[in-house]
Amino acid sequence: MSDNLKRRSIPVLNAVIPLAFAFALGAIFTMIAGYNPLTVYGLILKTAFTSGGGWMQTLGFACPIILTGIATAFAFQSGLWNIGVEGQLYFGAFAAALVGAGYFGLDCIPVGLQMPLSVLAGILAGMLYAAIPALLKAYLNANVVVTTIMLNYIAIELTEFLTKAFFQGDQSYDSTYAIQETAEIPKIMSRYRVSYAIFLAVAIVLVVWFVSRRTSFGYEISAIGRQLEFSEAVGMRVRKKIVLIFLISGAIAGVAGATEVLGVNKNFMPNFSTNPGLGWQGYYVAVLAHNNPLAVLLIAIIFGGFRYGSIAVQSKLGVPLDLLNIIQGALILFYSIKYFHENKEKIQKHLKKANPAKKEEQQNA
Amino acid sequence: MLKIIQSLLYYTIKMSTPLLLCSIGGVFVQKTGTLNFALEAAINTGAFTAILFTVLSGNLLVGCLAAVLSCMLLNVLFGHFVVNLKADAVIVGLSLNMLMMAIPPYILQVFFKNRGLLMATDIIDVGKMALDIPFLRNIPFFGEVLNGQTLLTYLAYPIIIVLTIVFYKTKFGVYVQVTGERRDAAEAVGIRTKKIVWISLMISAVTCALAGINLSVEQAGAYSLNMSAARGLICLAAINCGRRKPVQSCLFAIIFGFSRALQLVLANFMGPDEALVMDVVPYLTIILVFLITEIPSARKNVMRIFREE
Numbered sequence: 250m251s252d253n254l255k256r257r258s259i260p261v262l263n264a265v266i267p268l269a270f271a272f273a274l275g276a277i278f279t280m281i282a283g284y285n286p287l288t289v290y291g292l293i294l295k296t297a298f299t300s301g302g303g304w305m306q307t308l309g310f311a312c313p314i315i316l317t318g319i320a321t322a323f324a325f326q327s328g329l330w331n332i333g334v335e336g337q338l339y340f341g342a343f344a345a346a347l348v349g350a351g352y353f354g355l356d357c358i359p360v361g362l363q364m365p366l367s368v369l370a371g372i373l374a375g376m377l378y379a380a381i382p383a384l385l386k387a388y389l390n391a392n393v394v395v396t397t398i399m400l401n402y403i404a405i406e407l408t409e410f411l412t413k414a415f416f417q418g419d420q421s422y423d424s425t426y427a428i429q430e431t432a433e434i435p436k437i438m439s440r441y442r443v444s445y446a447i448f449l450a451v452a453i454v455l456v457v458w459f460v461s462r463r464t465s466f467g468y469e470i471s472a473i474g475r476q477l478e479f480s481e482a483v484g485m486r487v488r489k490k491i492v493l494i495f496l497i498s499g500a501i502a503g504v505a506g507a508t509e510v511l512g513v514n515k516n517f518m519p520n521f522s523t524n525p526g527l528g529w530q531g532y533y534v535a536v537l538a539h540n541n542p543l544a545v546l547l548i549a550i551i552f553g554g555f556r557y558g559s560i561a562v563q564s565k566l567g568v569p570l571d572l573l574n575i576i577q578g579a580l581i582l583f584y585s586i587k588y589f590h591e592n593k594e595k596i597q598k599h600l601k602k603a604n605p606a607k608k609e610e611q612q613n614a
Numbered sequence: 615m616l617k618i619i620q621s622l623l624y625y626t627i628k629m630s631t632p633l634l635l636c637s638i639g640g641v642f643v644q645k646t647g648t649l650n651f652a653l654e655a656a657i658n659t660g661a662f663t664a665i666l667f668t669v670l671s672g673n674l675l676v677g678c679l680a681a682v683l684s685c686m687l688l689n690v691l692f693g694h695f696v697v698n699l700k701a702d703a704v705i706v707g708l709s710l711n712m713l714m715m716a717i718p719p720y721i722l723q724v725f726f727k728n729r730g731l732l733m734a735t736d737i738i739d740v741g742k743m744a745l746d747i748p749f750l751r752n753i754p755f756f757g758e759v760l761n762g763q764t765l766l767t768y769l770a771y772p773i774i775i776v777l778t779i780v781f782y783k784t785k786f787g788v789y790v791q792v793t794g795e796r797r798d799a800a801e802a803v804g805i806r807t808k809k810i811v812w813i814s815l816m817i818s819a820v821t822c823a824l825a826g827i828n829l830s831v832e833q834a835g836a837y838s839l840n841m842s843a844a845r846g847l848i849c850l851a852a853i854n855c856g857r858r859k860p861v862q863s864c865l866f867a868i869i870f871g872f873s874r875a876l877q878l879v880l881a882n883f884m885g886p887d888e889a890l891v892m893d894v895v896p897y898l899t900i901i902l903v904f905l906i907t908e909i910p911s912a913r914k915n916v917m918r919i920f921r922e923e
Contacts, residue, residue, distance in 0.1 A: 278717075278720060281721075281724065282720075282724040283724075330704065332708075385901075385905065385908075389905060389908045389909060390908060390911075391904055391905060391908050392854060392904075394651075394704065395847065395850065395851050395854065395900075395904060396901055396904065398844070398847050399844075399847070399851070399897045399898075399900050399901050400897075400901070402844055402897045403894050403897045403898060403901075406890065406891075406893040406894050406897070407891070407894055409890055410887070410888075410890035410891045410893070410894075413887045413890060414887045414888060414890070414891070525712060525715060525716070529712065532708070533712075536705055569719065569720050569723040569724065569729060571716045571717075571719045571720035571723065571729070572716075572720060574712065574715070574716035574720075575713060575716045575717055575720060577712070578709050578710075578712035578713035578715075578716055579709075579713060581705060581708075581709035581712070582695070582705075582706060582709040582710065582713065584705075585695060585701035585702055585705040585706050585709065586695060586699045586700075586701045
C-alpha cells in the first residue's frame with residue numbers, strides 16, 4: 250500500500266471500525282433475542298433505502314434529526330456543550346402547537362402568514378429557553394452540561410403540566426387541540442411522513458455551513474471553541490458570542506420542534522420525543538459528524554433511515570426499537586477513540602531515533 | 615403541621631440515600647479530575663441488574679452481588695475508554711448513559727414482554743425493607759423520622775464517614791487529591807495516577823450499585839424504565855457544588871434530596887394535574903443551588919469567564 254493511500258484510508262478506517270463494532274454488538278443483542286442479525290439488518294436497510302417510498306419516510310424521520318443535529322453541532326463548534334436541544338425542542342414544539350391551534354387568536358392574521366407565524370413562535374420559544382443556560386454560562390460560568398440537562402427535564406415536565414392543566418384538547422390522550430389546517434406545513438405526498446420542512450432543514454444546514462466556514466462570525470465561533478482565553482484576549486466579545494451562539498442553537502432546535510408538530514404530529518403531546526428523544530439523536534449526529542454541517546446532514550439522513558427501518562422491523566419481526574438505541578449508543582462509544590493516528594508512524598520513527606532502547610516497547614504498544 | 619414536618623424530614627432522609635451513596639463514591643473519581651457522567655448509567659445498571667438477577671435466581675443476595683459486579687464492569691468499561699484509550703470522558707459517559715437507557719427495556723421486552731417494568735415483589739417484600747428499630751422508635755418526634763428507613767439508609771452514613779476518613783487521612787486519599795490538583799506533578803513524584811483513578815472508579819462502582827439497589831430493591835421492589843431519573847447527574851451537580859469535597863458534596867446531596875421530598879409532600883396537597891408542576895422542583899433547585907454556589911467564584915474570576923475554579 251502506498252504511503253498516500255495509507256494516510257487517506259486512516260480517517261475512513263476510523264469511521265468504519267466503530268460502525269462495525271456497534272453493529273457487531275447489535276448483532277449479539279439480536280441473537281440474544283433469537284433473531285438472525287443479517288435478516289434484521291437487511292430488512293432495516295431494505296425498507297429505508299431501496300424504494301422511493303422508503304426514502305420519503307426516511308427523509309421524514311431524518312428532518313427533525315437534521316435540525317437538532319445542526320443545532321447541537323453549531324453550539325459544539327464553539328465548545329459550548331449544549332445538551333439542552335431536547336428541552337428547547339419541547340418548548341419550540343409546544344409554542345408552535347399553541348399558536349397553530351389558535352389559542353391566541355390565530356384567525357386575526359392572513360391565512361398565508363399563519364404557518365410561518367407558528368414556526369416563528371417555535372423559534373422564539375426555543376431561543377428564550379436557550380437564553381437561560383447561555384446567560385448562566387456567560388455571566389456566572391455555570392457548567393453548561395449540567396444546566397442544560399436539568400433544563401431538559403424541566404422542559405419535559407413543565408410542558409406536560411401545562412398541556413394537562415390548561416391546554417388539554419378534545420383527544421382521549423394527553424395533547425393540545427389539533428392545529429388549524431392553515432397552520433400545517435403541507436406534506437410532499439400525503440402518504441409519507443416527509444413534509445416541505447425538509448427543504449427548510451437543508452437550507453438551514455447550508456446557511457450554517459456557509460456561516461461557519463465563510464464568515465468572520467464563523468471564524469470567531471471556532472476560535473472560541475479552540476481557545477477561549479485567546480479569543481477573549483484578542484478582543485472578541487466572548488460573552489455576547491456565547492449568548493448569540495446559544496440563541497441560534499436554540500432557534501434551530503425550536504424549528505425542529507415546530508416542524509415536527511406542524512408537519513407531522515399536528516398537535517403537541519407530552520413525551521412526543523422520547524426513546525431516546527430527538528434532541529439526543531441530534532447530539533449523536535453532531536458527535537459523529539465532528540460538528541461538520543454537511544456531515545450532519547448525511548449522518549442524520551442515515552439515522553432517519555435506521556429509525557424508519559427499525560420501526561418497520563419492530564412491527565414485522567417484533568425486535569424492539571431499543572435495539573437501534575443500543576447500536577447508536579455503542580456507535581458513539583466506539584467512535585470516541587481514535588483507532589489509528591494519522592501521524593503515529595512519524596511519531597514512532599522520531600521516538601525510535603531519540604531513544605533506541607525503547608524500540609521494542611514502541612512496537613509492542 | 616407536625617405531621618407534615620415529620621413526613622418531610624422522613625422523605626428527605628429516604629430520598630437522599632441514593633444521592634448520598636452515589637455522591638460519596640463519585641467524589642473520588644471527580645477529584646482525580648475525571649468527569650464521570652456515567653454515574654447515571656451506573657445507578658441504572660445497579661437498579662436493573664439487582665432486580666433482574668433477583669428474579670432470575672430467586673435470591674436477593676445474588677441480585678445485589680450481580681448489581682455490584684455489573685457496576686464494576688460498567689466502570690471498567692468507562693475506565694478503559696477514558697484512562698487507557700484517552701477518549702473524551704463526556705462523550706463516553708453520555709454514550710454509556712444512552713446504552714444503559716436502551717439495554718434494560720430491550721432485555722425486558724424480549725424476555726419478559728414488558729419493556730417498562732420488572733416486578734420482583736413476590737421475592738422482595740417491600741414492607742419488610744423498612745426496618746423497625748425500637749431504640750429509634752422511642753425517640754420523641756424524631757422517632758417517626760429516623761425509624762422505618764431501609765437498611766442501606768442506615769448504612770449510608772457509616773459509609774460516608776469511612777470514605778471521608780479515607781479521603782482525608784489515608785495515603786490513598788491524599789494521592790487522589792494530588793492527582794486531581796496536579797496530575798503531572800503527581801506523576802513526577804512517582805504516584806501511579808492511572809491506578810489511583812482505577813481504584814476510585816471501583817469505589818464509585820460499589821457505592822453506585824448500592825444506590826441502585828436502594829432505589830429498585832428497597833424502595834420499589836421492582837425496576838421501572840429510567841429508574842435513576844437523572845440522579846447520577848444530580849449527584850454530579852452535588853459534587854460540583856460541593857467543590858469535590860466529600861462532606862460538602864453530601865450536604866448538597868441532602869439539599870437535593872430535600873427538594874425531592876418537598877415535591878412529594880407538596881404534591882399530596884394538590885390535584886393530580888397540578889401536582890405535575892411540582893416535578894419541576896428538584897431540577898429547579900439544582901439550577902438555583904448551582905448558581906448560588908457559582909456566584910462567589912464567578913466574582914473572584916479576575917480574568918472574567920474562563921477560569922475554571
